[in-house]
Amino acid sequence: MISQAAAHDLRAVLENVWYLDEPEDIATYSYDGFLPEFTPDAVLVPENVEQIASIMKIANEYKFNIIPRGAGTNICGSSVAREGGVIMAFHRMNKILEIDRESMCAVVQPGVVNGDLQKELAKYNLMYPPDPASMYVSTIGGNVSLNAGGPRGVKYGVTRDYLLGLEVVLPSGEIIKTGGKTLKNVSGYDLTRLLCGSEGTLGIFTEITLRLVPLPPAKTTLQAAYGDLDDAATTVTAILAAGMVPTTLELMDRTVLDVISDYGGAQFNPDTEALLLIEVDGDEDLVDAQGERIEALCREKGAMAVDRAQTPEEAEKLWQARRTAFGAVASMRPNCIVEDATVPVKRLPEIIRKVVQLTQKYDLQIAVLAHAGDGNLHPLIMTDLRDKEEMGRVDQMLEELCEAAISMGGTLSGEHGIGIAKARFMGMEFSETALDLMRGIKRVFDPNNILNPGSFL
Numbered sequence: 346m347i348s349q350a351a352a353h354d355l356r357a358v359l360e361n362v363w364y365l366d367e368p369e370d371i372a373t374y375s376y377d378g379f380l381p382e383f384t385p386d387a388v389l390v391p392e393n394v395e396q397i398a399s400i401m402k403i404a405n406e407y408k409f410n411i412i413p414r415g416a417g418t419n420i421c422g423s424s425v426a427r428e429g430g431v432i433m434a435f436h437r438m439n440k441i442l443e444i445d446r447e448s449m450c451a452v453v454q455p456g457v458v459n460g461d462l463q464k465e466l467a468k469y470n471l472m473y474p475p476d477p478a479s480m481y482v483s484t485i486g487g488n489v490s491l492n493a494g495g496p497r498g499v500k501y502g503v504t505r506d507y508l509l510g511l512e513v514v515l516p517s518g519e520i521i522k523t524g525g526k527t528l529k530n531v532s533g534y535d536l537t538r539l540l541c542g543s544e545g546t547l548g549i550f551t552e553i554t555l556r557l558v559p560l561p562p563a564k565t566t567l568q569a570a571y572g573d574l575d576d577a578a579t580t581v582t583a584i585l586a587a588g589m590v591p592t593t594l595e596l597m598d599r600t601v602l603d604v605i606s607d608y609g610g611a612q613f614n615p616d617t618e619a620l621l622l623i624e625v626d627g628d629e630d631l632v633d634a635q636g637e638r639i640e641a642l643c644r645e646k647g648a649m650a651v652d653r654a655q656t657p658e659e660a661e662k663l664w665q666a667r668r669t670a671f672g673a674v675a676s677m678r679p680n681c682i683v684e685d686a687t688v689p690v691k692r693l694p695e696i697i698r699k700v701v702q703l704t705q706k707y708d709l710q711i712a713v714l715a716h717a718g719d720g721n722l723h724p725l726i727m728t729d730l731r732d733k734e735e736m737g738r739v740d741q742m743l744e745e746l747c748e749a750a751i752s753m754g755g756t757l758s759g760e761h762g763i764g765i766a767k768a769r770f771m772g773m774e775f776s777e778t779a780l781d782l783m784r785g786i787k788r789v790f791d792p793n794n795i796l797n798p799g800s801f802l
């Protein structure tokens with residue numbers, strides 16, 4: 346519990362009203378997309394960088410933890426007060442500060458919701474490519490902190506690829522700037538990239554400069570249905586090997602489709618074992634030509650049917666299954682754990698087979714979604730955290746899956762982060778020497794270990 350003296354100083358910085366400690370005000374901040382109840386001592390809602398700098402100085406003086414938090418949608422348990430302390434929320438810092446059309450960049454505050462930025466940029470025919478499926482809720486601060494990706498990642502990459510610069514408040518309360526508006530910058534160590542994906546452990550982002558691209562003039566959307574999951578996975582690697590780079594290459598297995606149908610969503614041919622959702626964007630000629638080539642390739646690789654949208658409304662209809670998928674699966678059992686192991690794309694069929702095998706071995710209910718085009722698997726494990734015996738099987742399954750991904754040259758997390766969800770597996774991917782370097786970096790930034798302690802290290 347933070348001391349009364351610390352609370353008094355924080356109230357003074359936050360004009361009293363933005364220091365929240367009534368149970369009904371802080372209850373929402375006790376959860377995130379992964380972790381159940383860890384009630385914070387208080388929630389701080391600063392309005393500017395100066396207030397944040399003062400808060401960090403107070404935290405250092407009284408030695409209590411600060412946990413930065415955007416929308417709380419992370420699914421690795423990295424935005425709750427697991428070891429006590431206060432939450433710092435950014436919904437008052439939600440302004441798009443600048444859209445610089447000449448330099449093709451935007452400067453935003455951390456609390457800007459990704460989808461709001463997308464809507465604003467579309468007015469200027471511009472786009473910020475990273476599009477996590479949570480984009481209509483999640484914030485740019487959270488996206489940068491977890492280096493979020495999304496369906497467009499196959500062609501456009503992830504948050505890190507569009508992050509040009511940061512203003513950051515360090516745990517000491519000092520303010521630094523990294524990077525800027527230039528596309529090229531090789532001065533010194535790349536602190537911008539180090540901070541991206543740091544899971545709120547190294548500093549607090551107060552201003553974020555993002556690279557933009559022109560909104561593509563055309564796109565085409567296809568949906569291919571397969572009677573064999575393996576054929577769908579093989580099509581993904583075949584499309585990429587043929588030299589085409591679709592914007593989106595998403596895979597859904599039979600369990601996902603069954604759940605969507607039961608949920609009252611789209612209905613599918615009963616022989617369908619897997620569905621691929623594919624989108625191509627760019628100039629009209631390229632989009633048409635690639636759409637045709639991809640359609641032919643899908644059929645060649647065993648697709649039973651390929652639908653290609655002719656209008657934006659039809660495209661939206663094809664996307665509907667993918668958009669409903671998570672909500673539908675999550676509604677099946679009390680809890681849904683979203684796995685995120687990622688492998689080199691050519692190992693995709695192999696890792697999907699492994700998931701199927703583990704589902705049987707551990708007798709679990711698992712639906713497979715995947716950002717297949719970048720090897721990023723999302724098995725959705727339907728479970729009940731209160732059932733200790735079942736959770737034991739879930740843990741064993743997760744461990745075996747992570748081991749398999751690493752043995753295929755993959756990684757523990759493609760985009761969701763490590764948090765506390767996978768901290769125990771870090772030794773699978775990194776040597777003790779590499780982990781020690783990371784611990785050393787944390788000590789340099791945060792010697793008193795007050796910023797989101799315990800996350801991933």
Ligand SMILES: Cc1cc2nc3c(=O)[nH]c(=O)nc-3n(C[C@H](O)[C@H](O)[C@H](O)COP(=O)(O)OP(=O)(O)OC[C@H]3O[C@@H](n4cnc5c(N)ncnc54)[C@H](O)[C@@H]3O)c2cc1C
Nearest residue numbers: 415416417418419478479484486487490493494544545550
């Ligand atoms: C339905 C659903 C779909 C999802 N789809 C995707 C997807 O497609 N791709 C993907 O990558 N993720 C996805 N996610 C996970 C999640 O939405 C992302 O990780 C997102 O980036 C989190 O943003 P947030 O605003 O909710 O941040 P939070 O969850 O609040 O916080 C995430 C991390 O950011 C830190 N943080 C927040 N603000 C700051 C700041 N200003 N300075 C420093 N650190 C900060 C926090 O301490 C924490 O470590 C999904 C989640 C859900 C529930």
